Amino acid sequence: MNQDTLPSYLGQSEEVRARFERINQRETILEVRGLGKRYRSAQGEVEALSGIDFSVRRREFVCVIGPSGCGKSTLIRILAGLDHHTSGEALLDGKPIKGPGQDRGMVFQGYSLFPWLTVKKNVMFGPQMNGRGRDEAEHDAQLWLELVGLEKFADAYPHQLSGGMRQRVAIARALVNQPRILLMDEPFGALDAQTRAKMQSHLIDIWKNIDVTVLFITHDLDEAIYLADRILVLKAHPGEVQEIIEVPVPRSRTPAQFNSPEFRATKARLEELIHPAPEPETEDEQKVKPHLIRFTDVTDNVE
Numbered sequence: 001m002n003q004d005t006l007p008s009y010l011g012q013s014e015e016v017r018a019r020f021e022r023i024n025q026r027e028t029i030l031e032v033r034g035l036g037k038r039y040r041s042a043q044g045e046v047e048a049l050s051g052i053d054f055s056v057r058r059r060e061f062v063c064v065i066g067p068s069g070c071g072k073s074t075l076i077r078i079l080a081g082l083d084h085h086t087s088g089e090a091l092l093d094g095k096p097i098k099g100p101g102q103d104r105g106m107v108f109q110g111y112s113l114f115p116w117l118t119v120k121k122n123v124m125f126g127p128q129m130n131g132r133g134r135d136e137a138e139h140d141a142q143l144w145l146e147l148v149g150l151e152k153f154a155d156a157y158p159h160q161l162s163g164g165m166r167q168r169v170a171i172a173r174a175l176v177n178q179p180r181i182l183l184m185d186e187p188f189g190a191l192d193a194q195t196r197a198k199m200q201s202h203l204i205d206i207w208k209n210i211d212v213t214v215l216f217i218t219h220d221l222d223e224a225i226y227l228a229d230r231i232l233v234l235k236a237h238p239g240e241v242q243e244i245i246e247v248p249v250p251r252s253r254t255p256a257q258f259n260s261p262e263f264r265a266t267k268a269r270l271e272e273l274i275h276p277a278p279e280p281e282t283e284d285e286q287k288v289k290p291h292l293i294r295f296t297d298v299t300d301n302v303e
């Protein structure tokens with residue numbers, strides 16, 4: 001994005017601009033060009049995604065936000081190879097994505113661990129399926145469990161862990177195959193606010209220490225700004241890229257920055273994009289508005 005054309009609320013400091021220059025010199029890991037997806041169902045056709053264009057550089061952290069139903073999960077499922085696009089293309093390291101592969105790790109919102117396997121065996125599962133010997137897989141699992149701080153829980157079962165701990169196992173399980181890109185679909189969406197904040201800084205720590213690129217879907221604007229280098233804002237019906245924002249908040253990020261002018265300006269811009277001010281209602285619209293059914297005495301008002 002050309003700095004001169006950026007509105008002032010997204011102005012970048014020298015430090016941030018230099019960081020983006022460094023990122024832009026890195027090779028492209030993921031390239032999405034004119035990607036579209038139509039679903040056909042008994043209710044008719046839904047254009048879930050249309051003409052999606054963006055690329056992600058190596059070790060970049062990109063968040064995707066947008067209103068419910070704008071195609072975020074559809075996009076990530078296509079990139080994971082779990083669904084097929086109907087137009088355009090998606091390339092990972094220059095090769096078209098045609099199905100699932102070890103070069104991508106997935107973390108979903110729901111806990112997708114195998115409940116009948118211990119934590120360690122959950123993490124060993126992928127490498128063993130990919131032909132690693134038992135000892136090697138166990139060694140790898142141990143290493144990644146250490147990285148997510150769960151080595152002491154290797155022999156526990158998922159139901160014995162808290163929600164945050166389960167998602168940490170899911171992250172270890174996604175990273176154990178050393179994927180090029182980590183695809184995360186609202187991974188912290190089911191966690192309470194405090195655990196979520198801890199998981200966010202934990203994820204940043206992990207990302208800083210390994211060679212992985214992250215594409216992270218979230219509903220939470222603070223989460224997107226705190227985590228991302230760039231934020232891809234989608235709009236719904238059809239799902240299209242509305243704007244790509246280079247987050248002007250410097251790294252290393254800290255929760256104290258939530259109140260910084262850059263953070264607040266970015267949040268205001270995202271709010272404007274996601275929740276535009278409603279158009280004033282026309283008289284006709286007001287006439288057809290259904291009356292709310294009321295179950296209290298008409299004189300008993302609360303405001």
Ligand SMILES: Nc1ncnc2c1ncn2[C@@H]1O[C@H](COP(=O)(O)OP(=O)(O)OP(=O)(O)O)[C@@H](O)[C@H]1O
Pocket residue numbers: 039040041046047048066067068069070071072073074075
């Ligand atoms: N298997 C399917 N068959 C038909 N339509 C689908 C299917 N999966 C998704 N859709 C439709 O595609 C659109 C995008 O759905 P998707 O789940 O990708 O949205 P989302 O942005 O992830 O929403 P949310 O924020 O609620 O998770 C929606 O209109 C949805 O109804």
Ligand SMILES: [Mg+2]
Pocket residue numbers: 072073074
């Ligand atoms: Mg979704």
